[in-house]
Amino acid sequence: MSLAVSNRNFFLKLQLLKYGRLYATSLSSVEDEYTQTPQYPEIVDLAPFEVKKQDAQDYYETIKAVKTVEEKQIKLNMPKYYGFKCFMLHENAIPYNNLNLTQYLTKTHLIENNQLPIVCPTMEHVNLEALKRDVEDVLILAHEGYCKNASVKDSNLTEEESQNAMSSIISQQIHRAILLNLHVNYPHLEAVQTDIDPRIESCWFSGGIPSNREHECAVTERKDKAVQYVGVPTLTVRSEVPLSPIISFDEAKSTNFNIPNCEYQPQSFGVFTTHRRIVNVPGFWPGDPYQFGLLAYHYRGHILRRRFKDPVEHQEALHRQGILAGFGWLNAQANFLGFSTYNDITYPLVTQCVVTNGKMWSFYAYQLNTILMHLKYIEDNSKVNICWGSKELKLYEEIQNGKVIGFNEDVLKMLVSFYTNVPRERSGVELRPFLGDQEKVIADLQDDERREWLEKEYKFITSNRPRHYLPYEIYHWEKIYKIDHKKRPMDARRRPFELFINPWDRTYNSRKPRYIPRKHRPDVKRHVGRDAKEYFP
Amino acid sequence: MSTRLYPLYQKGNPQLRVFLSNFWMKLVRPEHKQPPNVVQFHCSMEMTRYDIKNYLEKIYNVKSTQVNTRIVLGKTREEPGKGYVIKDDDYKVAYVVLPKDEKFEFPNLFPESAEKEKLDHDKALDEVRKNHQKYLEKNSDRPGLPGWFSF
Numbered sequence: 001m002s003l004a005v006s007n008r009n010f011f012l013k014l015q016l017l018k019y020g021r022l023y024a025t026s027l028s029s030v031e032d033e034y035t036q037t038p039q040y041p042e043i044v045d046l047a048p049f050e051v052k053k054q055d056a057q058d059y060y061e062t063i064k065a066v067k068t069v070e071e072k073q074i075k076l077n078m079p080k081y082y083g084f085k086c087f088m089l090h091e092n093a094i095p096y097n098n099l100n101l102t103q104y105l106t107k108t109h110l111i112e113n114n115q116l117p118i119v120c121p122t123m124e125h126v127n128l129e130a131l132k133r134d135v136e137d138v139l140i141l142a143h144e145g146y147c148k149n150a151s152v153k154d155s156n157l158t159e160e161e162s163q164n165a166m167s168s169i170i171s172q173q174i175h176r177a178i179l180l181n182l183h184v185n186y187p188h189l190e191a192v193q194t195d196i197d198p199r200i201e202s203c204w205f206s207g208g209i210p211s212n213r214e215h216e217c218a219v220t221e222r223k224d225k226a227v228q229y230v231g232v233p234t235l236t237v238r239s240e241v242p243l244s245p246i247i248s249f250d251e252a253k254s255t256n257f258n259i260p261n262c263e264y265q266p267q268s269f270g271v272f273t274t275h276r277r278i279v280n281v282p283g284f285w286p287g288d289p290y291q292f293g294l295l296a297y298h299y300r301g302h303i304l305r306r307r308f309k310d311p312v313e314h315q316e317a318l319h320r321q322g323i324l325a326g327f328g329w330l331n332a333q334a335n336f337l338g339f340s341t342y343n344d345i346t347y348p349l350v351t352q353c354v355v356t357n358g359k360m361w362s363f364y365a366y367q368l369n370t371i372l373m374h375l376k377y378i379e380d381n382s383k384v385n386i387c388w389g390s391k392e393l394k395l396y397e398e399i400q401n402g403k404v405i406g407f408n409e410d411v412l413k414m415l416v417s418f419y420t421n422v423p424r425e426r427s428g429v430e431l432r433p434f435l436g437d438q439e440k441v442i443a444d445l446q447d448d449e450r451r452e453w454l455e456k457e458y459k460f461i462t463s464n465r466p467r468h469y470l471p472y473e474i475y476h477w478e479k480i481y482k483i484d485h486k487k488r489p490m491d492a493r494r495r496p497f498e499l500f501i502n503p504w505d506r507t508y509n510s511r512k513p514r515y516i517p518r519k520h521r522p523d524v525k526r527h528v529g530r531d532a533k534e535y536f537p
Numbered sequence: 538m539s540t541r542l543y544p545l546y547q548k549g550n551p552q553l554r555v556f557l558s559n560f561w562m563k564l565v566r567p568e569h570k571q572p573p574n575v576v577q578f579h580c581s582m583e584m585t586r587y588d589i590k591n592y593l594e595k596i597y598n599v600k601s602t603q604v605n606t607r608i609v610l611g612k613t614r615e616e617p618g619k620g621y622v623i624k625d626d627d628y629k630v631a632y633v634v635l636p637k638d639e640k641f642e643f644p645n646l647f648p649e650s651a652e653k654e655k656l657d658h659d660k661a662l663d664e665v666r667k668n669h670q671k672y673l674e675k676n677s678d679r680p681g682l683p684g685w686f687s688f
Contacts, residue, residue, distance in 0.1 A: 096603045097574075097637045215570040264572050268632075270603060308602050310636065480613050485622050 060342035067436030068444070069286040069336055070458040071537040074508075076278045076340060077461050078536065081506035082471050083277040086203065086228040087266050089324055092302035095270025099316040099323075100260040105206050105227050106327040107373050108366075108385045109257035110319060116365050116388050116414065117246050125185035126416055128409065134177040135412060136404045142170045142358065143399045160301035163357050168234045170358035171297040172196065175235055178419050188422050192239045193290040198283030200231035201462075202328040203276075204341040205374040210265050224374040228276055229328035235297040236283050236329075241423045242292040242431075245348040245367060247386065252348070252369040257384040275471070277461050282332035286441040291336055293329050293351040295418050300355050300362075315391060318355055318362050323387045325353040326366025334371055338435035344372045344381075347429045352418045355392075363390040363414050390414065450535045472496065472503040509536045560584055560592060562631070566643045571632075573640040578631040582608070589631050603634040 044054065066072045077083075089102070103110060146169050157165070175194065183189045205224045214222045266272075282293065298321065306317060330349045331341075339345045348369050355362040370383040393414075397406030432440060442458070445451040474483070474497060481487045483497060496503045514532040521529045539556040562580040571577065580589060586604040593599040611625035635641060676682045 096634055210570075212569050264570060268572050268575055270605065270634075310602075313637070476610075480622060480624070484613055485615055487622065 063340055064343045064434050066537045067439050068442050068454075069338060069435065069440065070442045070454055072338065072340055073278070073280060073335065074454070074457055074461060075537045078508045080277075080504070081508050081510060082467070082504060083275045083464075084226040085273045086226040086276045086278075087209075087271050087273055088276075089227060089229045089271065089328075091229070091231040091321060091324060091328075092299065094302065094306065094317045094320055096308055097313060097316075098269055098271070099320045101262065101266055101269045101271065102320045102323055103260050104262040105209075105266075105373070106323055106385060107259055107370065108323050108327060108387050109259060110323065111386065111388045112319070112391065113388055114390045114393070116363055116390060116417070123413065123416070123420075125182075126420065127181060128412070128416075131178065131181045131416070132407065132409065132412060134181060135174055136407065138170060138173040138177055139358065139396065139399060139404055140402055142166060142173065144402060160304050163304065164234075164299045164301040167297075167299055167301070167357040168197070171235050171354075171356060174415075175237070175297070178416065182416070182419055186420055186422065188239065189419060192237050192294060193284075193288075195236045195238070195283050197232070197234060198236050199281055200229075200233060200236075200283050200329055200332060201279045201281045202229045202231075202332040202335075203227065203278040203280055204331055204371060207374040209262050212265065215265075226278065228279070229324055229331075231298070231325060231328050233283070233296045233298045233325070233329075236293060237295045238284070238290045238293045239423045240290055240292070241425050243294065243350040243352075243421060243423045245350055246365065246388075247348075247367065249348060249369060249383065252367070252384055252386065253382045255382075257386065259384060277464055279462050279464060280332045280335035281462055282329055282336060286336055287443050291333060292349070292423060293333055294421075294423060296325060296329060296351070296353045298325050298353060298355045300357050300360065318392055319387075319389050321355055322353055322362060322364035322389050323366070325355070326351055326364055326387055327368065327385060329353075330366060330368040331371055334368065338432045338440075339371060341371055341374065343434055344370055346433055347426060347431075352421065354415065354418070359395055360392050361395055361411050361415070362392045363418070364388065449533070453533075453535050509534065560588060562589070562592060564643075573642070574635040574637050576633045576635065576641050578633060580606075580629050580631050582627065582629050584629065584631070586631075589633065593633065599633075600636065601633045602636055605632045605634075606630065 045051075063072060063075050066075050087105075089105070099110075102108070146166065179189055204227055206227050207224045208219045208222055209225045210217070210222055211225075282291075284290070300318070300321070303314070303317065306314070308314070330351050333351075334340075334345050334349060337345075345368065348367055350365070350367050353364040353366065355364070365388045367386045369385050370381055372381050393408065393411045394406075395408055395411045396404045399405070436444075439445055442451050442454045445454070474495075478495065478497075482491070482495075493499060512531070513534050515530060516532050518526075540559050541556045543554065543556075544550070560581050560583070562578045562584075565577050565579055567575070567577045578589070584592070584606075586606055589604045589606070590601050593601055606629055608627055608629050611627045613622050613624045615621070616623055676686065
């Protein structure tokens with residue numbers, strides 16, 4: 001008995017010792033509590049709209065703090081299990097009258113000019129005559145050789161597909177010819193990577209777009225909407241260092257640049273929504289050292305499908321393709337450099353695009369100054385992206401009897417000037433400020449399990465494959481007999497709309513982790529360790 | 538397109554009959570804010586985008602660049618006193634995009650001037666009606682006498 005009592009006392013004392021510390025004040029800190037001048041916490045605006053804004057800002061900061069590229073992309077996808085409702089911008093399906101909307105969505109000022117700003121210092125290092133001969137050979141071979149090739153002349157192919165097959169062949173061969181001719185005098189061309197038919201996808205949030213209900217709202221009160229671009233270039237060239245900016249950041253803030261307004265919902269212009277995960281893929285995977293795009297060749301077979309017969313609109317459609325080709329690619333690259341739609345780029349990025357079918361050529365130079373397009377920055381952010389675009393130009397008139405007739409050297413010179421634009425190291429600029437020092441991509445992670453888990457999740461997100469289970473829907477009979485007319489009062493209330501749940505708000509991580517079978521678990525209790533560990537950022 | 542059956546030929550019938558189309562299109566006021574070159578229609582359910590384009594082009598000589606269609610679920614309501622649910626028919630909505638330099642504004646079908654004219658007319662009619670009533674009531678306490686008989 002006495003033993004039990006003394007034991008109890010002992011535990012009481014222990015408890016007191018443990019929790020007593022919580023109430024103790026340290027003597028030394030009394031003086032530190034006071035300062036010469038009073039220090040108050042920051043005064044925060046507690047109006048509901050301001051609180052919402054602050055919450056959003058906190059969320060952006062959490063994305064900024066994530067260290068690796070892949071984790072940032074997963075983090076961007078965390079709010080939605082079924083993906084975001086995205087406005088889809090397909091490169092090869094251009095609806096009627098789409099240029100203004102595109103300029104608004106990408107915040108781009110378009111300068112139409114046949115003299116592109118890419119500085120072409122000296123053409124004297126280029127043997128234009130030899131190059132011209134090579135390009136002519138390429139064209140003749142393509143038209144008289146490959147044209148008879150089964151892959152191009154296949155009668156099952158549509159007009160669009162066969163034109164795309166031709167432009168793919170021509171752009172690859174012209175690229176090869178130019179590299180061969182120029183690489184001696186322009187050594188940067190020896191250190192470039194070339195991709196054939198890469199996949200380019202790019203996603204961002206844009207503010208100020210009205211929905212059905214938001215037409216009457218002020219621009220700042222409209223909700224942000226996700227925009228997803230899907231591009232299909234035929235060939236891209238990229239290097240380890242970026243191209244030099246054409247204009248400075250300060251110049252990009254100038255008021256001379258005008259962006260058209262977005263007064264109507266994009267559906268009125270043939271741009272519709274779908275549920276998709278946010279995907280940014282610039283044609284390569286994170287960790288590739290060649291991260292800066294120099295030049296992209298794009299197809300234009302889809303133009304054949306357009307039957308609007310309006311020459312002005314036709315030119316606008318090409319500009320739309322050029323703007324999106326530039327912005328889409330650079331935005332995806334910026335995401336791989338650690339920036340995101342919520343954290344703006346800290347230095348301008350530049351790329352060059354060509355839209356061609358071998359005969360008709362359009363040239364675009366694009367400078368990306370900002371990727372903040374969403375609500376908070378719609379008024380604060382005065383920076384504008386700039387696109388210089390040429391009209392469509394003819395490289396030659398026609399090919400007859402093995403000869404190229406009416407070859408236009410100016411077009412070739414423009415193309416060459418894209419190659420002679422030398423990418424350079426940016427002195428004093430940190431290229432990846434928002435990535436970790438040691439860990440920039442998940443391949444740098446030491447923990448094998450975590451790295452493999454993240455890799456799998458990242459690849460699943462970028463694949464945009466649908467989930468195994470069909471997404472949620474309200475059936476017609478439910479809408480009629482349960483929602484519109486309460487005709488089934490005795491039914492058990494199990495469906496989300498009866499439980500006041502919005503299934504589209506389900507977050508990415510609200511799911512069961514992978515099950516670990518009993519035999520793979522260590523020898524612990526039966527109910528322990530059933531779920532595999534998850535590493536959501 | 539017409540769904541009417543071509544009647545079996547009997548001797549003496551006309552050789553070629555042409556039936557009017559089932560297709561109809563109704564111009565409606567746009568539900569939401571639309572660009573000035575977009576026109577909204579309700580149309581018969583069988584019409585495809587190509588039908589709509591051709592209908593406007595061949596009959597009214599209106600050129601369209603792009604046609605988008607959607608099908609709207611008909612409204613449901615309860616039959617009063619009976620308790621069962623009735624559903625209206627679904628209908629098709631067509632958004633026709635005109636060339637971008639063209640503008641269409643939905644006409645004001647009931648302008649104010651016409652409304653006022655109608656009101657004036659109604660007022661005059663009322664006056665006449667009232668006078669006639671007065672005239673009839675003059676001899677109401679003397680049954681059997683004709684209306685024109687008075688002192």
